[in-house]
Amino acid sequence: MRSSILQTASQYLLPILLLFSVFLLLRGHYYPGGGFVGGLVASIAFVLHSFANGTENTLKIVRYKPLSLIPIGLLIASLSMFMPVLLGLPVMTGLWFEEPIPVIGMIGSALFFDLGVYLVVIGVVLTILFTISQNTH
Amino acid sequence: MSLALYFDYVIFPILTIAVLLVFIRLVKGPNVVDRVIALDLIITIGIGFITVYSIRTKEAIFLDVAVILALIAFLGTIAFSFYLEKTNNDD
Amino acid sequence: MIDNLIINTVLIHLFTAITQLIFWRKTVTQRILSVAGCFFGLVSAIRLFYKVYNQGILTMNAANWDAPFGIVFVADLFSSTLVLLTAIAGISVSIFSATGIGRARMLYGYFPIFHFLMMGLNGAFLTGDIFNLYVWFEVIIISSFVLMTLGGRKAQLEGAVKYMAMNILASTFFLTGIGILYGLTGSLNMASLALEVPKISNQALINITAMFFLIGFGIKSAVFPLYFWLPSSYHTPPSAVAATFGGLLTKVGIYALFRVFTLIFTPDEFMKGTFIVLAVMTILTGAFGALIKDNIRRLFSYLIVCHIGFMIGGLGLYTTLAITGAIFYLIHDIMVKTNLFLIAGLIRQLRGSMHMGKLGGIYAAYPKISLLIAVVIFSLVGIPPLSGFWPKIYLFNASFASQQWFYVAAILIGSIVTLYVIAKFWAQVFWKDACDDEIIVDNFQNLSKFKKGLLVVPILLMASVSVYIGLNAEVIIQVSTRISNELMEKTPYIQAVLGT
Amino acid sequence: MINILIAILSTVGALAILFASIGILRMPDFYLRLSVTVKAATLGIGLFLLCTAILFPDISVTTKAIAISFFLILTTPVAAHMIGRAAYKSGTPKWKGTVLDDLEKDYKNREDLQGIAKPETPEDSTIDPKK
Amino acid sequence: MMKHFLMNLLLSFIWVALTGSMYYSNFLFGFLLGFFILWIMNRNEDDQRYFFRVPKIISFLFYFLYEMIAANLQVAYDVITPKYFFKPGIVKYPMKARTDLEINLLSTIISMTPGTLILDVSEDKTTLYIHVMYLKDKDQFIAQMENGIEKKLLELLR
Amino acid sequence: MLFTVLSGLITSGLLIPFGKFFKSRWSVLLACLPILLFVYYFSYIPDISLGKTFNQEINWIPSLGVNLSFRLDGLSLLFSLLITGIGSLIVIYASAYLKGHQFLDRFFAYLLLFMSAMLGLVLSNNIILLFIFWELTSISSFFLIGFNNQQKESRKSALTALTITGIGGYFLLIGLLLIVYITGTASIDALFAQASFIQQHAYYPYIVGFVCLGAFTKSAQFPFHFWLPGAMKAPTPVSAYLHSATMVKAGIFVLARFTPILGNTELWSYTLLIAGGVTMVYAAIHSLFRTDLKGVLAYSTIAALGMLTFLLGLGTREALTAALVFIVAHALYKAALFLITGIIDHETGTRDLTLLSGLRKVLLPVFIAGTLAALSSAGLPLSIGFIGKDLIYEATLHGPQQLALYLTIIAVFTNVILVTVGFYAGIKPFLGPLPEAFQKVHLPYRAMWVPPLLLGILAFILGIFPHLLGGSLIQASLQVMDISTAPVNLKIWHGFNTVLLLSIGTLALGTIIYLVQKPTANKLAFIEKFNNLSPKHIFERMGALLLRFSDFYTNKIHNGYLRSYMLKIIIFAEVLIGYELLNSGPISIDFDKLSPISFYEGFNVLILIAAVLFTVSTRSRLSAVVGTSVIGYAICLIFVFYSAPDLAMTQFTIDTLTVVLFVLVLFRLPPFLNFANKLDKIRDGFVAISFGVILSIVALKVLQEPFETQVSDFYGQYAYSLAKGKNVVNVILVDFRGFDTMFEIVVLSIAALGVYSLLKLRLKSSEKE
Amino acid sequence: MELLLVFLIGVLYAAGVYLILRRSMVKLLLGIMLFGNATNILIFLLGNIVKGKPPIIGADFKVFQDIYADPIPQALILTAIVISFGLTAFAIVLLKRVYALINSDDLDDLNTPEEEDI
Numbered sequence A: 001m002r003s004s005i006l007q008t009a010s011q012y013l014l015p016i017l018l019l020f021s022v023f024l025l026l027r028g029h030y031y032p033g034g035g036f037v038g039g040l041v042a043s044i045a046f047v048l049h050s051f052a053n054g055t056e057n058t059l060k061i062v063r064y065k066p067l068s069l070i071p072i073g074l075l076i077a078s079l080s081m082f083m084p085v086l087l088g089l090p091v092m093t094g095l096w097f098e099e100p101i102p103v104i105g106m107i108g109s110a111l112f113f114d115l116g117v118y119l120v121v122i123g124v125v126l127t128i129l130f131t132i133s134q135n136t137h
Numbered sequence B: 001m002s003l004a005l006y007f008d009y010v011i012f013p014i015l016t017i018a019v020l021l022v023f024i025r026l027v028k029g030p031n032v033v034d035r036v037i038a039l040d041l042i043i044t045i046g047i048g049f050i051t052v053y054s055i056r057t058k059e060a061i062f063l064d065v066a067v068i069l070a071l072i073a074f075l076g077t078i079a080f081s082f083y084l085e086k087t088n089n090d091d
Numbered sequence C: 001m002i003d004n005l006i007i008n009t010v011l012i013h014l015f016t017a018i019t020q021l022i023f024w025r026k027t028v029t030q031r032i033l034s035v036a037g038c039f040f041g042l043v044s045a046i047r048l049f050y051k052v053y054n055q056g057i058l059t060m061n062a063a064n065w066d067a068p069f070g071i072v073f074v075a076d077l078f079s080s081t082l083v084l085l086t087a088i089a090g091i092s093v094s095i096f097s098a099t100g101i102g103r104a105r106m107l108y109g110y111f112p113i114f115h116f117l118m119m120g121l122n123g124a125f126l127t128g129d130i131f132n133l134y135v136w137f138e139v140i141i142i143s144s145f146v147l148m149t150l151g152g153r154k155a156q157l158e159g160a161v162k163y164m165a166m167n168i169l170a171s172t173f174f175l176t177g178i179g180i181l182y183g184l185t186g187s188l189n190m191a192s193l194a195l196e197v198p199k200i201s202n203q204a205l206i207n208i209t210a211m212f213f214l215i216g217f218g219i220k221s222a223v224f225p226l227y228f229w230l231p232s233s234y235h236t237p238p239s240a241v242a243a244t245f246g247g248l249l250t251k252v253g254i255y256a257l258f259r260v261f262t263l264i265f266t267p268d269e270f271m272k273g274t275f276i277v278l279a280v281m282t283i284l285t286g287a288f289g290a291l292i293k294d295n296i297r298r299l300f301s302y303l304i305v306c307h308i309g310f311m312i313g314g315l316g317l318y319t320t321l322a323i324t325g326a327i328f329y330l331i332h333d334i335m336v337k338t339n340l341f342l343i344a345g346l347i348r349q350l351r352g353s354m355h356m357g358k359l360g361g362i363y364a365a366y367p368k369i370s371l372l373i374a375v376v377i378f379s380l381v382g383i384p385p386l387s388g389f390w391p392k393i394y395l396f397n398a399s400f401a402s403q404q405w406f407y408v409a410a411i412l413i414g415s416i417v418t419l420y421v422i423a424k425f426w427a428q429v430f431w432k433d434a435c436d437d438e439i440i441v442d443n444f445q446n447l448s449k450f451k452k453g454l455l456v457v458p459i460l461l462m463a464s465v466s467v468y469i470g471l472n473a474e475v476i477i478q479v480s481t482r483i484s485n486e487l488m489e490k491t492p493y494i495q496a497v498l499g500t
Numbered sequence D: 001m002i003n004i005l006i007a008i009l010s011t012v013g014a015l016a017i018l019f020a021s022i023g024i025l026r027m028p029d030f031y032l033r034l035s036v037t038v039k040a041a042t043l044g045i046g047l048f049l050l051c052t053a054i055l056f057p058d059i060s061v062t063t064k065a066i067a068i069s070f071f072l073i074l075t076t077p078v079a080a081h082m083i084g085r086a087a088y089k090s091g092t093p094k095w096k097g098t099v100l101d102d103l104e105k106d107y108k109n110r111e112d113l114q115g116i117a118k119p120e121t122p123e124d125s126t127i128d129p130k131k
Numbered sequence E: 001m002m003k004h005f006l007m008n009l010l011l012s013f014i015w016v017a018l019t020g021s022m023y024y025s026n027f028l029f030g031f032l033l034g035f036f037i038l039w040i041m042n043r044n045e046d047d048q049r050y051f052f053r054v055p056k057i058i059s060f061l062f063y064f065l066y067e068m069i070a071a072n073l074q075v076a077y078d079v080i081t082p083k084y085f086f087k088p089g090i091v092k093y094p095m096k097a098r099t100d101l102e103i104n105l106l107s108t109i110i111s112m113t114p115g116t117l118i119l120d121v122s123e124d125k126t127t128l129y130i131h132v133m134y135l136k137d138k139d140q141f142i143a144q145m146e147n148g149i150e151k152k153l154l155e156l157l158r
Numbered sequence F: 001m002l003f004t005v006l007s008g009l010i011t012s013g014l015l016i017p018f019g020k021f022f023k024s025r026w027s028v029l030l031a032c033l034p035i036l037l038f039v040y041y042f043s044y045i046p047d048i049s050l051g052k053t054f055n056q057e058i059n060w061i062p063s064l065g066v067n068l069s070f071r072l073d074g075l076s077l078l079f080s081l082l083i084t085g086i087g088s089l090i091v092i093y094a095s096a097y098l099k100g101h102q103f104l105d106r107f108f109a110y111l112l113l114f115m116s117a118m119l120g121l122v123l124s125n126n127i128i129l130l131f132i133f134w135e136l137t138s139i140s141s142f143f144l145i146g147f148n149n150q151q152k153e154s155r156k157s158a159l160t161a162l163t164i165t166g167i168g169g170y171f172l173l174i175g176l177l178l179i180v181y182i183t184g185t186a187s188i189d190a191l192f193a194q195a196s197f198i199q200q201h202a203y204y205p206y207i208v209g210f211v212c213l214g215a216f217t218k219s220a221q222f223p224f225h226f227w228l229p230g231a232m233k234a235p236t237p238v239s240a241y242l243h244s245a246t247m248v249k250a251g252i253f254v255l256a257r258f259t260p261i262l263g264n265t266e267l268w269s270y271t272l273l274i275a276g277g278v279t280m281v282y283a284a285i286h287s288l289f290r291t292d293l294k295g296v297l298a299y300s301t302i303a304a305l306g307m308l309t310f311l312l313g314l315g316t317r318e319a320l321t322a323a324l325v326f327i328v329a330h331a332l333y334k335a336a337l338f339l340i341t342g343i344i345d346h347e348t349g350t351r352d353l354t355l356l357s358g359l360r361k362v363l364l365p366v367f368i369a370g371t372l373a374a375l376s377s378a379g380l381p382l383s384i385g386f387i388g389k390d391l392i393y394e395a396t397l398h399g400p401q402q403l404a405l406y407l408t409i410i411a412v413f414t415n416v417i418l419v420t421v422g423f424y425a426g427i428k429p430f431l432g433p434l435p436e437a438f439q440k441v442h443l444p445y446r447a448m449w450v451p452p453l454l455l456g457i458l459a460f461i462l463g464i465f466p467h468l469l470g471g472s473l474i475q476a477s478l479q480v481m482d483i484s485t486a487p488v489n490l491k492i493w494h495g496f497n498t499v500l501l502l503s504i505g506t507l508a509l510g511t512i513i514y515l516v517q518k519p520t521a522n523k524l525a526f527i528e529k530f531n532n533l534s535p536k537h538i539f540e541r542m543g544a545l546l547l548r549f550s551d552f553y554t555n556k557i558h559n560g561y562l563r564s565y566m567l568k569i570i571i572f573a574e575v576l577i578g579y580e581l582l583n584s585g586p587i588s589i590d591f592d593k594l595s596p597i598s599f600y601e602g603f604n605v606l607i608l609i610a611a612v613l614f615t616v617s618t619r620s621r622l623s624a625v626v627g628t629s630v631i632g633y634a635i636c637l638i639f640v641f642y643s644a645p646d647l648a649m650t651q652f653t654i655d656t657l658t659v660v661l662f663v664l665v666l667f668r669l670p671p672f673l674n675f676a677n678k679l680d681k682i683r684d685g686f687v688a689i690s691f692g693v694i695l696s697i698v699a700l701k702v703l704q705e706p707f708e709t710q711v712s713d714f715y716g717q718y719a720y721s722l723a724k725g726k727n728v729v730n731v732i733l734v735d736f737r738g739f740d741t742m743f744e745i746v747v748l749s750i751a752a753l754g755v756y757s758l759l760k761l762r763l764k765s766s767e768k769e
Numbered sequence G: 001m002e003l004l005l006v007f008l009i010g011v012l013y014a015a016g017v018y019l020i021l022r023r024s025m026v027k028l029l030l031g032i033m034l035f036g037n038a039t040n041i042l043i044f045l046l047g048n049i050v051k052g053k054p055p056i057i058g059a060d061f062k063v064f065q066d067i068y069a070d071p072i073p074q075a076l077i078l079t080a081i082v083i084s085f086g087l088t089a090f091a092i093v094l095l096k097r098v099y100a101l102i103n104s105d106d107l108d109d110l111n112t113p114e115e116e117d118i
């Protein structure tokens, strides 16, 4: 089930999809997108790659086990949720930097939260799919 | 005749008829591969639908959906091919 | 009054789970983290309970949005009591798991998922938002699916498929109900729903919506004829898991039923009647099932069903007295049912089986453990003055007042059957000599003293709580009565949340 | 002016899609269906996208339109190739009017070769947990 | 060659910045302007490849578009008329393209052209298996491909 | 008083850690406790005789009106003395009887627990507290009866006893709670004053019924008596204690306690008379045919209990006096007889009456004790039994005019047989030749034969000096039970009258029967032929029937088929929602509120529906997956049409991933098989369509209601100004309702962990659980 | 349009019910998925449905200038979709395990007799 056409396609689709996923993540607060869809697109990028090159090869690109993305993502999301508590505010209160940053716009805890979501979604989808495909071969 | 009306009475009907025809193929089969390509075509037409709809409503935001569709729709087809090559029987 | 303390138990379990995920495959670390997490959870739960007990309803507006715009967390006495009980059960299960769960399961995430489950339970008790409650329910069910299948034996899978199918169905009903409620009122905040729902012109629609919640939560709390998943599945997972399930999962359903049907919906005569009929049928069904089961966990499963009926009936009577009884029963039941499944696990450690026919001789070999277990099982039966006795008095009194004689009869039958099967259980498992032909696997004997302690101490802890509940019933009655009053009189809740 | 342009382009696009759908329905075998549908539909969509680029003079919209076309052109042939090959391998019948099949004998040879020289070994199905 | 391309891009960005309107048309105009200026400036230098390639790409695009529309029309006609005119077949095509990118571009283009579709690539990456709708003669088809699309494409890429 | 009750509980609790010590010969020290208690209560006799009562109340559960409230009056003192007195002797006896037993410490723990429970029961001044101790006696006796728990019979008897008394207990509880419910008090003191109110209440018959049910099961009245002979599986000291002197009398005590509250009505009297009468005759006849010594004693005990109930039912002052005296008399001789039986069993290894004889030669002191007890049981003048019997006849003769004769006849009949069986148990084993087998039998420890001897002697002391009892305890007890306060004067000699005649006749007849009829195995076998009609058998059959029904019901309804469960749930939902729907009035569609249908939207929905039908009907799994994809993508289009781009994106990506998942998993699954028959399909289709219709109607109705937009207006208003985002959906997801999202990703994470473990974890066979 | 969606909801629920009453686990899963879709559309429908006005504030504005679609049901459905994806993924893998174990997706083959309890 190797196809050189698919393999080559996946070589350049992977960066495109990843780029696009980050794009979706960053603009989520203003336009359709956000952590979920971003994460899903990113994971689809890797899934596609694994279809073309085999799961083992994709895992080499990812370098880390997708499973380990889950706690990282959860930690980022939950810390951005927890941060306000340290400032005496209710959990999850939005915190924002005063000035907007070019390209990204306003930086705030919501963005970190979305980043956490993004990572978790990638971790989850990849864990699920890679575990299955490793199990299937 | 405004563009909106033209879209409503010409473009959309053509597209719906197209979907209908493809859907007939999807139901008829006869093989799973036929259904898979029918599905693929339905999604492609869906992208067209969304594009046309965004022109019709003048809301460019819907194009974002089309981008996603265009990027990942073929994954399903790839998955089906993957499956079919693994199992030579066509359940 | 805004207070982050409310959410502490949730956060503690969340961070415990995340930390454990970081220490993936480090089982010793995970065990220590688990017990520590549960301990802090317990401390936090106690603090919350005291604060609520002394200061009244606490709320926390998540993300600092005023209700009904954001998600609000509400700790009234009902929820903080349940949080406290969950914490007690949680720490017991956590300690028990340290030796009661095989290492292989720990390697594949038993502890993090257990803590996610704990988190889900706490969240479900504390949230004041109906959709958020749905999310918590999903956290609970997905973690329970995973815990249930962890290990993947055939029986486990069978149980899990049924458990899963019906619980997802339940969630769907629940979600449908939420959708309708939102369509009718445009709100998801439970306090604001409590205000909006009576204003709807077509109250029949409200009744329809209530039915969705009834069915959704009814499935979760294993009410007849929606209970099938419970006896199909609770005998399959490891006992520590079954303990969490047996003690807490169905009770979340009960909690939700009580919450929703006191705060948002006010049952009319038909609904009350429905509850009573369901209660009676639930009790009888559980009782009949318990009579014939030989596997002790299957037996306990049916007993859970049976006793769920007691509580549902309390809701059906819908008087302060009845709800007091039901709440007391709930408190008692959480402790005892959790303990029962831990005991089942211990019995398996002692004898390598869960068939009453194959078991035996425990009393002769382990008299002190046996007596400890006796305390628990007779608490379950409600031998006075142990904990199961007092709530029944309330339920009886309340049904006298409402003249619900069928319910009285059902409680009677349920109690008698419980007494009989528990006595039989005792006679078979503890008194009887172990069968000769069956090779007994006593894993317990070879354990180190510390590990033995880890298995017995949680049972002892919860047995002590049960005994405390029984002997110091006055305190529990005070708490239950206050809860019952809070439930029946919703204005303070609404005021606390909406600040009006 | 723009409206008329859009109307023409979109009509052509819609018709291309319609032809694709008629094609998928009418073609006698799978390969022909595949062959017909992929490009016509892509062409149609490309034309629609051109319309959007014309209608919204916004750089982001144009970028999106270009991106969509680009992605479609990138992915569609790959998908078609994959499903076509899979169909072929799983023995989807060809139309009786098919005049030539070079693939058939080559596949046979390859399978024979593999059967002798390189017996298929299933990949290790589980990962060593200690990794 | 890359130098020229980057320079051209830079010029077009400057143009966009100067005019201050972020439209593609404006960018395109800037690009063409820059191309023209660069071409004028570099007429005497040795490396003229860049200035030939850009027109080639454009002409290739038009060629491709033309092929596509023509073939589409043919297929469309065939699709809507009751009688089938086609003679399908799977052709083994020995390609000249060698690198992955070349093969991919070639196969994409072949596949995007109506009437042809890549079914497989041989494992040694020397042969394409093309499903052809109107196969009059195998050798003629191969020759047509070699001298047509493949040649033009390889010219561009090499 | 609280302390006296607690002392036993504490001691039994202490036996758990210090059991080793008391397992040794020091066990006899445990007797100190009951002896001390006996002495303590003994000291109250003078005060109580003067008609005083002592109350003690400690708050426990005031909310329920359940307090540690105790009341020492004549009745409770009488029982307390019996409990502690006989208890002392039993402890001494048992320390020898079970010497060296592996679990002696547990035995004493249960025994003391039981004693405390009994004490608590009789001392309670609160009916709920009384019930608590009542249940404690049931439970502790469960452990005592099942003490020889290796034996199947023993376990079964314990279970039967607990079941029967447990059922009774719950009925008693209902009765008691009804009393509390209608009067608002649980205090016995207070209830005395409310007697007439209770008796006039509509629930009175139920109360009587429930209380009697409880009392009858505990005191082994027909038809609940059968657990008692079974309970003889317990070690003999237990039988002696529980089944003669104390536990079975708990029922009698409750009846006596409630006589002033519930008594003196026809309902009460007839219930008790009939139950008691039937019990005593039935049990008496049975006792005659037993060959097992304990069986004989068990049935005679039942007969005696019947007699007591009967007397309480009679309810006259004389009858009550008779009952009280008979309680004492019976306790003394029956305990003695049991203990003697225990000695015989212990020394000879058998209790078979047909085998035992001549034991006087080896067990002389025991023989003396047996004779004394038997004679007291027979009602020989100068024994307390004689006085008891006299009083009984007096009571029956002075009973209601039209019944007196019949009552007397059955009383005489029962007493005659009691005489006979008293002889069987107390004398017969000792007479006649000593068989070979028993030659080596020797006298047991003093601790074993002294207690029965003491009891026998006491029976005569009280018989000779009846005023010791009558003037004090009986008098005081009567005062509690009866309103009149006339002094009680127990006499040895009433003069020549009908009563004396009856007494002597009873004795003579009993002796004659003893001489004529010998219990044999054949006769036993004969009477056991009627077992099919016996209540025990009927109860067992009912139990078996219940089990069979449970089995049928449980397996029928919980049949293992998921689809059948789902069907039930769905139908249940349809019924409930459908019912409410019927109540919700007609459907009215306000077309003005609806948005117009565009051609393409309608078409999209049609495709969607077609895809649904395709998915449902296709026979190929992969095609079904294709079908669901179409559904998903069509829904995605709906979201696009209705302004939900975020949703459309998510729905689309997730649908694609789901397809990938399905496809990865579906490898090599065989095609769908057509399992269901046509009828099932039609049924399921009907159920499914009904469900769809119901949901559609519900949706339609909800649509007609005005829609509140307060919250979404707020979001629209402040999404940018406060939450700094323009995509309101995203702002809701990460800010307004960020909590949902936070825990939704937790759900995802758990699912991933689950998938990981499900596919990777393979348990070793050693880790089965 | 609402009427059409109402009808659609009915069809989806009915199909979902029909499928979960089958014996095949694959059908069960498909049924559950249809159920989920039905619920989502129900929620969507019962909110305020508006055509072509996504709840996204225009680039140059700070508040909405026009009517806009109710964002709350969208957020709820989004959450529900993602959650049910998690559940579905797990269920699908469960199906895989079941199939590996009993070599069929017939739920009846999965039933374990009580004697096999531990």
Ligand code: NA
Binding pocket: A028, A032, A033, A034, A035, F646, F727, F729, F730, F733
């Ligand atoms: Na978003």
Ligand code: NA
Binding pocket: C183, C184, F702, F703, F704, F705, F706, F707, G045, G046, G047
């Ligand atoms: Na509405």
